[in-house]
Amino acid sequence: MARPVDGPYIDSAGRGDWPKPLKAETCELSFYYGTRLVLKRVSVPIAECNITALIGPSGCGKSTFLRCFNRMHDLYPGTRYEGAIVLYPDSRNILDREVDPIEVRMRLAMVFQKPNPFPKSVYENVAYGLRVRGVKDRRAIDEKVEQALRSAALWEEVKDRLSALGTSLSGGQQQRLCIARALATDPELLLLDEPTSALDPIATASIEELLQDLKRRVTILIVTHNMQQAARISDWTAFMYLGELVEFGPTKRLFTTPAKKQTEDYITGRFG
Amino acid sequence: MPTVMTEGKAILIDKSGGMEAAGRRRARRRREFVIEGGLLLAALVSVATTVTILAVLLFESLGFFEIVSLLDFFTDTLWTPLFDDPHYGILPLLAGTVVTSVVGLLVAIPVGTVSAIYLSEFASPRMREIIKPTLELLGAVPTVVYGYFALLVVTPALQLLWPDLPGFNMLGPGIVIGIMILPLVISLSEDAMRAVPMVLREGSYAMGATHLETAWRVVVPAATSGIVAAYVLGVSRAVGETMVVAIAAGQNPNLTWNPMEPAATITAYIVQVALGDLPHGSIGYRSIFAAGLVLAVMTFAFNILGHVMRKRFREVY
Numbered sequence: 123m124a125r126p127v128d129g130p131y132i133d134s135a136g137r138g139d140w141p142k143p144l145k146a147e148t149c150e151l152s153f154y155y156g157t158r159l160v161l162k163r164v165s166v167p168i169a170e171c172n173i174t175a176l177i178g179p180s181g182c183g184k185s186t187f188l189r190c191f192n193r194m195h196d197l198y199p200g201t202r203y204e205g206a207i208v209l210y211p212d213s214r215n216i217l218d219r220e221v222d223p224i225e226v227r228m229r230l231a232m233v234f235q236k237p238n239p240f241p242k243s244v245y246e247n248v249a250y251g252l253r254v255r256g257v258k259d260r261r262a263i264d265e266k267v268e269q270a271l272r273s274a275a276l277w278e279e280v281k282d283r284l285s286a287l288g289t290s291l292s293g294g295q296q297q298r299l300c301i302a303r304a305l306a307t308d309p310e311l312l313l314l315d316e317p318t319s320a321l322d323p324i325a326t327a328s329i330e331e332l333l334q335d336l337k338r339r340v341t342i343l344i345v346t347h348n349m350q351q352a353a354r355i356s357d358w359t360a361f362m363y364l365g366e367l368v369e370f371g372p373t374k375r376l377f378t379t380p381a382k383k384q385t386e387d388y389i390t391g392r393f394g
Numbered sequence: 395m396p397t398v399m400t401e402g403k404a405i406l407i408d409k410s411g412g413m414e415a416a417g418r419r420r421a422r423r424r425r426e427f428v429i430e431g432g433l434l435l436a437a438l439v440s441v442a443t444t445v446t447i448l449a450v451l452l453f454e455s456l457g458f459f460e461i462v463s464l465l466d467f468f469t470d471t472l473w474t475p476l477f478d479d480p481h482y483g484i485l486p487l488l489a490g491t492v493v494t495s496v497v498g499l500l501v502a503i504p505v506g507t508v509s510a511i512y513l514s515e516f517a518s519p520r521m522r523e524i525i526k527p528t529l530e531l532l533g534a535v536p537t538v539v540y541g542y543f544a545l546l547v548v549t550p551a552l553q554l555l556w557p558d559l560p561g562f563n564m565l566g567p568g569i570v571i572g573i574m575i576l577p578l579v580i581s582l583s584e585d586a587m588r589a590v591p592m593v594l595r596e597g598s599y600a601m602g603a604t605h606l607e608t609a610w611r612v613v614v615p616a617a618t619s620g621i622v623a624a625y626v627l628g629v630s631r632a633v634g635e636t637m638v639v640a641i642a643a644g645q646n647p648n649l650t651w652n653p654m655e656p657a658a659t660i661t662a663y664i665v666q667v668a669l670g671d672l673p674h675g676s677i678g679y680r681s682i683f684a685a686g687l688v689l690a691v692m693t694f695a696f697n698i699l700g701h702v703m704r705k706r707f708r709e710v711y
Binding site for chain 1: 591597611
């Protein structure tokens with residue numbers, strides 16, 4: 123699919139603060155669980171090597187939105203996408219029927235709400251994506267594993283117990299292990315679904331710091347229920363409500379001078 | 395005055411009400427006690443049975459071991475308790491039990507694991523609805539039927555491949571034992587795999603893994619202890635299996651590890667001897683209990699091992 127027309131994607135505030143260059147963008151993305159419409163024509167740009175945060179009250183569809191990117195919904199029957207998610211630089215609509223979801227997932231990576239390390243060693247957890255991609259060279263895998271664990275700020279803590287079970291680490295370490303696992307395959311876009319909601323404040327801080335570091339190399343799209351977190355770490359914020367995009371803009375602007383009443387009510391804590 | 399009256403009345407009513415409530419409470423407690431006692435008795439039946447069986451086994455075996463030393467029992471290579479020159483070496487029977495069980499497991503473990511993976515990860519709900527009841531039916535077939543199935547169908551079929559195979563052998567019954575324990579192995583391993591949280595599968599898919607890679611590299615390892623528990627419980631069932639081996643394996647105690655040969659298992663010996671007319675209290679009679687004790691200890695050990703494994707796998711999530 124060609125790049126969609128610029129038409130509908132104007133800044134809701136009309137201020138022209140539109141991200142550039144883009145790593146991805148959704149174009150009128152709608153999503154159905156059975157007959158229930160849970161995403162309504164959502165169009166959001168994802169700026170390259172930036173952090174884009176999705177905020178909104180529970181049930182607003184932000185996780186559903188995120189999971190469209192790696193076609194997670196394909197795993198469940200009765201789900202349907204409409205519209206497009208375009209991945210750049212090849213301008214490919216990854217929702218296209220002809221696109222193999224596995225091929226899409228090879229380009230992206232995802233970190234889940236609850237740490238979900240596989241019941242394997244720390245090393246094998248990180249090596250998983252490489253093995254799935256058919257990498258056989260031991261030295262190449264060793265190197266990638268170390269690199270990914272360093273990027274996830276976990277190397278120093280686990281370098282002496284790479285053969286320990288991933289599930290034996292602490293919650294914060296497990297989540298960083300999942301981030302390392304995601305980074306090992308050099309994803310173009312890193313999807314994070316409330317990655318710190320199951321963690322204590324210290325572990326949360328370390329992951330937030332890590333994300334700041336990572337964004338130099340990888341585009342990040344993060345769902346968070348925590349507005350302070352979005353304000354702290356993201357460059358762009360999309361506020362969603364009841365399956366619709368209410369407002370999108372640079373984080374600083376959206377949190378200081380929201381253009382919509384609903385956004386203002388939400389970020390000032392009047393609802394949600 | 396009227397106020398006092400009312401107060402008195404009020405107190406009276408309250409008192410009688412309280413007494414009534416107390417009476418009701420006592421009656422309820424009595425009823426509950428009776429019901430609870432009944433439930434406890436029902437539960438105790440199985441415990442008492444187990445304890446009694448073990449006690450009888452131990453008691454009768456003690457009589458046996460007064461005559462036969464433990465050393466002979468475990469080292470003698472002949473089991474001929476009813477001959478004029480009696481030998482009481484459990485090894486030939488043990489070998490028969492081990493060989494038939496191992497053959498059974500060689501069938502049940504691969505077939506069972508693959509079927510469980512299919513049912514848990516690949517089968518459509520409709521397919522599962524058809525396969526699961528069919529499997530349960532497999533478990534409901536009487537073991538005598540399995541015995542003759544081994545003797546009259548499986549062994550002749552194997553003889554097409556190996557014409558030298560004797561009519562009584564351990565291979566045929568072993569295979570049939572494998573088929574018999576399949577439902578158990580499948581349903582327990584499938585339970586273990588289905589208990590693996592969806593978020594682990596999603597994690598694997600998100601890494602670009604295929605359906606098969608996810609099943610094999612994530613779900614199966616995550617369910618390992620449950621699957622192993624299924625195997626272990628399968629072993630204890632195979633070890634205790636009686637009719638199939640009694641019918642189709644031949645009944646002569648024969649110390650061999652070759653499944654192509656006929657042999658007797660511990661269980662087969664027990665039915666065989668128990669069917670004859672042994673005088674009560676004779677050494678032959680007591681040998682049944684000694685053999686039974688060995689069997690009980692084996693299955694007991696495997697059951698405990700299986701339950702330990704199951705518990706461990708529950709603690710993972």
